[in-house]
Amino acid sequence: MKQFRCADVVPDCTARFEAESEAGLLAQVVRHARDDHGMEHVPHDVLDAVRAHIEDVE
Secondary structure, X not given: OEEEEXXXXXXXOXXXXXXXXXXXXXXXXXXXXXXXXXXXXXXXXXXXXXXXOOEEOO
16 A cells, blocks of 8 residues: 655645556545645646655555
8 A cells, every 4th residue: 555645745635545556646636736725737747746745564
């Protein structure tokens, strides 16, 4: 299981995501970035920051 906390990249955002794979997690994060942060396109540097903060959880 993979986990990501948006606050690791966007201070004060309380969103947290879990998925079985990195691809599933990134799909959730991209939807969240669009719907909650107004990002129509998520830049590569933001995706790299997200990937750097993905954690494995049980």
